[in-house]
Amino acid sequence: MKKLIVAFIAIALVTVSCDKKETTDGLHLTGNVKGLKNGTLYIQKVVDTALVAIDSIKIEGNSAFETTIKLESPEMLYLFLDRGVTNSLDNNIMFFAEPGNINIEANLDNFINGAKITGSKNQELYEEYQKVNSRFKDESLNLIEAKFKALKRQDQKAIDSITAKGESNTKRKYLFATNFAINNKDHEIAPYIALAEIYDINIKFLDTIQKSMTPKVANSFYGKKLTKYVNDIKKEENK
Template sequence: MKNIIAVLALSVLLFACSSKKDGNMIVQGQIKGLKKGKLYLQKMNDTVLISVDSVALNGSDTFKLTDNVDSPVLYYLTFDGNTTDKRILFFGEQGTITINDKVDQFGFSPEISGSKNQEILDKFNQISKRFREERLDFIKKDFDAKKANDEDLIKKLEEDYKKLVRRRVLYTTNFALTNSDFEVAPYIALTEMYDASLQMLDTVNNSLPTKIKVSEYGKRLQEYLDNIKKEGNK
C-alpha cells in the first residue's frame, strides 16, 4: 500500500512539473560564463518588483523563461550570482525574445532581439545618450566658468543649455509621435518628456490609436495627464 501511495504521489508530482505551460512570451538566450546560479524574470506590479518565472542553471549557460503578457511592458532579467546589483531591462511582448550576454559584463550591452518595442527603444536610447553626454559636458563647462568667475561665459552656457533642452524635448516628442503605433510611445512620454509642456504631452497622447491607449503605459499616460489637469484647475 505504501508503495502504491508513493507511486501515486510521484506521478502527481511529475504531472505538476510537466504541466507547466509556456506563456505567450518566451525569453530565451545565453549568458556566457554563467555556469551556476538562478535567473529570474521580473516585472513591476504597481510599485513592487515581482518574479514571474525563474530557472536554475547548473553547468549550462542557456536559459528559457516564460510569462503571459497582456500588454507589452518592461521586464527585468536578474540572477543571484556575484552581480545581483546588475540587471537587464527589456521590453517584453508576445512572441520569442532572445537575450545574449556575458556574465562578467551582465547588463552592460546585452544583445536583445524579438521585441519590436525594444528595437524602437534602443534607437531612442542611442540619441538620448548623446543628449546626456552633452548635458554632462555643459555641467563641467558651467562649473569651470563659475570657478573662473567668467560671467559672460556663464550667461552663454545658460542660453546654450536652454537650447539643448528644447532640442531634446522636440526630438523626444517627434520620436514618440512617429512611433505612436507601439506601446513604447506612451512609455517614452511618461519617462522622458519631463521637460515637455502639457500641450506636447497631449499631442502625443492624442496621436495614440485605441489599442495603445488601452495598453499599460497608455492608461498610465492618460492618468498622468488627467492628474496634471486636475491639479491645474484647483
C-alpha cells in the same frame, strides 16, 4: 461516424485556437549568458516605483535559459543577474517585453552593454531612440563639467553661456522625444517615452502624444497610464 469526425475536428480547432491564444498572451523568453556557470536570473518589473521579481531561473552549469511569463501588454522588464559573489552594477538588463518570443544573448563579463535582444519591435524602437537620446545625455554631462569649471574660476560670462546651451540641449532632447513618440504612435514605446522621459514637459505635448495613440496602444498598459496621467494634470490645472 461522419458526425464524430466533424466533432473531433471542431474540438481540435478549438484546442489549437486556445494554444495560440496562450502563446500570444504570454512572453516566451529564451537566452544565454555566456560564461555563467552558477547563479540566478530574475525577471523583474516596476511596481509602485520599486523593482519586483516576477520569475526566477536557476543556472547550474548550463548558461542557456528559458521561461514563459504571463504578459498581456508590452511592458519594460528587467533581467537581473544575481552573481552570488558581488553586487556588480552591471547586473540588470532593461528590455521592452511584449507577447511572443524574445531572445536575450549576453555574456558574464559585459552583461548589460554586451546584451543583444531580439524579437521585440518595441525594443528595436527603444534602442533606436536611445542612440539619439544618448547624444543629448553626453552633451548634458559635458556642459555640467564645463559649468563646474567656470564656477570654480568665477567666470560669469562662461556660466551664462553654458546655462543657455544647457537649456537649448534640454529643449532639443524633449522635442526629439515628443516627435519620436508621435511618429511611433502605433507602438507602446510612444506612451512609455512620454511617461519615462518627458513626464514633466508642457502638458500640451503630452496631450498631443496621448491623442495621437492608435486604439490598440491607447488600450495598452502604458497607454492607459498616459491617459490617466494627462487627465490628472488637466484636472489639477482646472482647479
